[in-house]
Amino acid sequence: MKRLFTALLLLTGVFCGAQSQALPPEAAATRFAESLKLVPSAYEPALTSVRLPLPLPPASLRLRPLASQRSADLQRAFEDTPAVFGYSCSDLERILLPGTEDDALSLRARLLALPGVFGLSDERWQLTFAGQGTFARLNYSSGVIALSTCEATRTPARATWFVGSTAPSVGLVLTRPMADTAGRLRWCTAAGTERPMRLFTGSALDLRLSLDGRLLAVAGWDAAPAVKVIDAQTGQVLQRLPLGRGVHITAFSGDGRTLLVQDAAGVYTRFDLASGQALFHWSSGSRPAARLQGGGADLFSEASGFTSPIKVIDARTGKTTLTVYSIGVADHLLTSSGEWLVTFSTRGVLEAFRTTGNAPGFSQKGAFSISLGSAASAQLLPSPHPDEVLALISSSAPDGGTAMQVLRWKVGDKTLTPEAQLTVKKGTLLALGADGLTFSSVPACSSP
Incomplete structure (x- = not known):
């Protein structure tokens, strides 16, 4: 006292x-x-x-x-x-x-x-x-x-649970790891059993899954704010990354070697996941990011809202390498190589912008585009191939489930390749196989 x-x-x-x-x-x-x-x-x-x-x-x-x-x-x-x-x-x-x-x-x-x-x-x-x-x-x-x-x-x-990632991830049966504002975490192992874990004494506020499904990054509070990186199979805490301010949003790099963190003051810090060391930090000078995603080793896309521009940032320098208007854009994604930013418009068009070598200012038109035809909405997913994206098109199925079609687009091609067509029934979840292209409907995760 x-x-x-x-x-x-x-x-x-x-x-x-x-x-x-x-x-x-x-x-x-x-x-x-x-x-x-x-x-x-x-x-x-x-x-x-x-x-x-x-x-x-x-x-x-x-x-x-x-x-x-x-x-x-x-x-x-x-x-x-x-x-x-x-x-x-x-x-x-x-x-x-x-x-x-x-x-x-x-x-x-x-x-x-x-x-x-x-x-x-x-x-x-x-x-x-x-x-x-x-x-x-x-x-x-x-x-x-x-x-x-x-x-x-x-x-x-009574604490609030939230989903960290809605996209299927390679090799995981359950693709929706969850955390809550009481600091608890639960996710599914490859064996299909649920793993619960208390990670913070205060709260958990942000949750990200690496592209290969091996790592979970959970931001939250003990006595001080931090991001904890855990092995998604064993639950072992691999790194604790300390922050001076509370975490707003995080994202893994496309190669899974670094983690980019934006704090409550708008400051970005890039961490090396092997050593836990901070590599570089800079102030964004803009509104807090509503969406952050990595592509390749060093590039990240940032969007602060529906009307704010989409930016691609080089995390080695904090400099913007591409700026694209977001009006009329329903979804966007960096390819796994980081070479392309692909947008999906409300008109059903995929458009690819080169992420480096651009003149200052807004890029008005992408290098390549292709129409999805009658698709009114689609979710973009990363492909394991460097310069490709997957478009996941959903619609209601007669049995009350969700009918899904997966189309693959290699940037520059004039055609789309159908990859899968399946129905995800109630009580099941969409899973992505280890090849990054095989989709299946699997039972929801079971408690141990």
Whole structure:
């Protein structure tokens, strides 16, 4: 406890000085409340937090009474967000503090350094964390730092599960490994049995499967954020890759030798998987990536949303080698060689863009294109052959399952090669054989 209070006493130094000009706490809080246009009955000066033994700067104020207030922000802070991580809240508290972006980042670091505290999620200006029976959210906006805390009970069974990869992967029977926001992981081995595993004490937030199906990369939180790389057959943790900020998204390189990680601040770090060493890092300077995929040894495609451009980045330098408009693009994929970016348009056309040797600016037209005909939608999958892609076309089957047709396109060819046509019935999953081309419908994974 002495260690905890020592750490917390250091916290007050973040905000001391220019903010209140040595005004008494009540006067400083009144001035801050007036700047926020709060009426006196809506707040009280706050010298400490109820849930955290946290000394606060003189201008801090506590909103009251929270139990009688209803707003979308309070619902997110005390109901929706805790539920995502399996928590339920009582004894609510919302504290507002004046401060800068740097103040918020400094407070974030000190909160995570407290004994027993572990992170749950990290966004650019928002941190969710828990520990010692408390669930909390810290966020910053326009000169105001908000700290929301509650007494919390965690029920891991209520945590949110998410699928890490929807694409079939070579050699795996079950192609949909899953993780949850309580830090648990489950996936299927080649023998068809489910393997459960607790990987993080805090949460798991991103999950990626290597192209060859051998490795799983899971990003999450213990006391600090990290990515853990595990052997998909044995469950052995091969590497723990530490990060300074929470992980936003990850992607394996096309050759499976490196992992690219984008953190909550938009900084990319490229890790060597054999040694666990960071090879290079750079700031993206753009919105967080919504999609990230590797091709070849060094290239990655990045897309930040439906209207943002698709970029190909050389991870050795952080430089963009290709930029393509995303409007009208339903799906895109780097070939396994990394030489081509293939897009699938809403008009049913595959188009291939060379990823290197391009002039600055947007590439208006690909080097090659081909139509899928009447196909209204398709999912692009990597082919084991360097300059090919697979188009997976799905439609409803009469028996309630899904009818699937797989077409292979070698970039530059004027025809498509049919590879498979099958029906995936309810209760079964699509599997991809070790040759990377043989598809089959297999029973869902069984528990051990």
